[in-house]
Amino acid sequence: MIRIEDVSVTLGDSRVLDGVSARVPDGKFVGLVGPNGAGKTTLLRAMNGVLSPDSGRVLVDGDAIADLSSKAASRRVATVPQDTTLSFDFDVRDVVAMGRNPYRSRFGSGIDSSDRSADDGENSTSAAVVERAMERTDVMQFADRSITAVSGGERQRILLARALAQDTPVLLLDEPTASLDINHQVRTFELVRELVREGKTVVAAIHDLNLAAHYCDELLLLDSGSVLSSGPPTDVLVEDTLREAFDARAVVSSHPVTGSTYVTALPERATGRERDGKIHVVGGGGTVSRLLYVLSAAGYDVSVGVLNEGDSDLETARLLGLETVVEEPFAPIGSEAQAALEGKIRDADVTILSDVEIGSGNLANLEAVSAADSVVVVEERQFEARNYAGSAAVASYRELCERGHVVPPDDVLSAVEDAFAGES
Known part of the structure; x- marks a missing residue:
């Protein structure tokens, strides 16, 4: 659907894009990722024809976008910009209806009889498309409100609705979730995936690498105006490449719930007590990989342990060369493994209890953590939803929560650092 052929762009004295070439397959979701200043927004502007490259060209469905008229280009490519500032004072419904402008011979202020040049069929079609676009982006409740009276996040969704009303085969998004809360971030990307399943081709500049990895079919990683890597997220988001692009340490693994590629940024290695400490991790069932x-x-x-043979957490621990406490497959924790576990916890500066399910077979794990000097409790699900060991387990868990650090999964590293800082 889109071919980018050796595109170079200079803005002022800066070479923003330098010989970029890429292909975007029809009906795919491609994410543009890279550090700030890598050229993502400039490339999007070249793809929608707003910016003419100094050299090279962008073809959309076989035609050079720069050679098309404004209306012809707008019938092929719709864009949701990063800057959602709108200086005019129109109702939201009228703003969304502006997406129908490429299909009219002249601009009207609404979607009905004010557009006298459009026949009744076009007016009826436009009205239906606009209504559907507002419904899909969850902005119908703002339809009669002034565009200047909505929040930045709401305005971002309204501009997405306008782009959907444009009804083009290609949709370009520049940081589409930058102003959205987490709920609408997920809903926006779920909508984009739905659009792709319906046949639309989508290219989006995305700041969050984990959202990009989860939702995109392919990624294009830009660095200093050039393509550093392209392909499926598993091929692009690798540790050496991320260090080169972002000058940052990162760990790349699989998300335990979604299975998609997951990137965790790390601080640079430090010397001293906070990096020399011992940590024992209690997990299981893929909760700590x-x-x-x-x-x-x-x-x-x-x-890490106690873990049963065959557990995916055990496989990860062995891959990393970590010390483990192991029990037979499907067996409850025996006395020998429990003694080894208690020894590991005594030797550890910090013990981490993961969001693991607790039953009679691994209740000894929970009870052993009670003897730890410093505890970090990872909680993603309510304990009641994963407790199969009765009231004794509830009492032990509550005691650990009262004296430990209770954190969501993404905050474990900072909680560990805090625990070490509190000891020093």
Whole structure:
């Protein structure tokens, strides 16, 4: 659907794009990722014809976008810009209806009889398309409100509705979730995936690498105006490439719930007590695989267990060369494994209890953590939803929460650092 052929752009004295070439397959969702200043927005502007390259060209469905008239280009490519500032004072419905402008012979202020040049069929079609666009982006409740009276996040969704009303085969998004809360971030990307399934081709500049990895079919990683890597997220989001592009340490693993590629940024290795400490991790069932990568990469001395043979967390620990406490497959924790576990917890400066399910077979894990000097409790689900060991487990868990750090999965590393800082 889109071919980018050796595109170079200079703005002022800066070479913003330098010989960029790429292909965007029909009906795919491609994410543009890269550090600030890499050229993502400039490339989008070249793709929609707003910016003419100094050299090279962009073809959309076989035609050079720069050679098309404004209306012809607007019938092929719709854009949701990063800057949502609108200086005019129109109702939201009229703003969304502006997406129908490429299909009219002249601009009208609404979607009905004010557009005298359009026949009744076009007016009826436009009205239906506009209504559907507002419904899909959850902005119908703002239809009669002034565009100047909505929040930045609401305005971003309204501009997405306007782009959907434009009804083009290609949709370009520049940081489409930058002003949205987490709920509408997910809803926006779910909508984009739905549009792609319906046949639309989407290219989006995305700041959040994990959202890009989860939702995009392919990624195009830009760095200093050039393509550093392209392909499926698993091929692009690799640790060496991320360090080169972002000058940052990162751990790349699979998300334990979604299975998609997951990037965790790490601080640079530090010397001193906070990086020389010992950590014991209690997990199981895939609840700590990503965490083991993160802690190991951060420079901690990590042990893990008790884990049953065959557990995916155990496989990760062995891959990383970590010390483990192991029990037979499907067997409850025996006395020998429990003694080894208690020894690991005594030796650890910090013990981490993951969001693991607790039953009679691994209740000894929970009870052993009670003897830890410093505890970080990872909670993603309510304990009641994963407790199969009765009231005794509830009492132990509550005691750990009262004296430990209770954090969501993404905050574990900072909680560990806080725990070490509190000891020093």
